[in-house]
Amino acid sequence: MREKNIQLVSPGKNGQLIGEYGEPVSPPRGWIFLPAGDAGVTRKVTAQGKYWRVQYKKGRKTISKGIWAPAETILEAQQTVAAVRQTEGYQKKRIADLQRREKKQELYEGEFLEAVEKYLNFHDCYKLIARTMAKAITEHATPVGSGTVARTQLIPLEERASRAVIAWMRHKTTAYDKMQIARVKGERRAVRRELAQQSVQLLRQYRRGETIAADCPLRKAIQSQLKQFNHE
Known part of the structure; x- marks a missing residue:
């Protein structure tokens, strides 16, 4: 079965992820989790168009816990953003x-x-x-x-x-x-x-x-x- 490049999943028990139809799912091999909190890095990663977003509902609000994406994509985004943030400009x-x-x-x-x-x-x-x-x-x-x-x-x-x-x-x-x-x-x-x-x-x-x-x-x-x- 071909994996979706972009997918919305929900957090389940014991770190499990739940797919859009309520089924348990696992991220592809070589992917890692990027917690929510650094919008700059997250934007860099999602711009590549290959990620799973982990989110859940709290009342009327939709809260994002972070994203799963290829490890190399996340690491590259972190390095790029860190380099930019060191510049004087x-x-x-x-x-x-x-x-x-x-x-x-x-x-x-x-x-x-x-x-x-x-x-x-x-x-x-x-x-x-x-x-x-x-x-x-x-x-x-x-x-x-x-x-x-x-x-x-x-x-x-x-x-x-x-x-x-x-x-x-x-x-x-x-x-x-x-x-x-x-x-x-x-x-x-x-x-x-x-x-x-x-x-x-x-x-x-x-x-x-x-x-x-x-x-x-x-x-x-x-x-x-x-x-x-x-x-x-």
């Missing part, structure tokens, strides 16, 4: 790229912080709490690669901010992380929806400037956050 370009990304990230963090504060819209007497909360949420949600809703470009900034607030409150002001949620379809979503409604009710008290009880979970979370900021 590459080093200068790399520094410029990093500076550009840092500037872009800094601007986004500022925009996101403002969007969170705008969504919170706390009464003037709770502005310090709003600023502390917005800073904590921004630091948690905006890092590149964090996988949070703040990193998606599929929804408007305002919606990203509101969802990030509710997510942060779910973990900081409710018992969600310790809950034993039944493995029933839709159950976790229902719990999150109920907790979100509680969070919205709590936010309204701060927006109206109401007197907040000493044992308020949000007040406790903010006090803890302030201590953390003071130690940084």
Whole structure:
């Protein structure tokens, strides 16, 4: 049977690979595995048009673990990429790229912080709490690669901010992380929806400037956050 030059396979048990029809498969002799992580080398290898990509589904996401390809192809790609990365031109370009990304990230963090504060819209007497909360949420949600809703470009900034607030409150002001949620379809979503409604009710008290009880979970979370900021 002739081997396919390009194939998608899934990881199985004990290092086994599973083909597109659920059958166990083994890479051709002389092939080795290149873990995901170095996009430059991976592109060089896949450009040769002879590889197997190992990937799996996690929720709605498709995650790549790496590729199998002829050993000589991978080694040649690694050597070529390493040589290019040693050149002065590459080093200068790399520094410029990093500076550009840092500037872009800094601007986004500022925009996101403002969007969170705008969504919170706390009464003037709770502005310090709003600023502390917005800073904590921004630091948690905006890092590149964090996988949070703040990193998606599929929804408007305002919606990203509101969802990030509710997510942060779910973990900081409710018992969600310790809950034993039944493995029933839709159950976790229902719990999150109920907790979100509680969070919205709590936010309204701060927006109206109401007197907040000493044992308020949000007040406790903010006090803890302030201590953390003071130690940084």
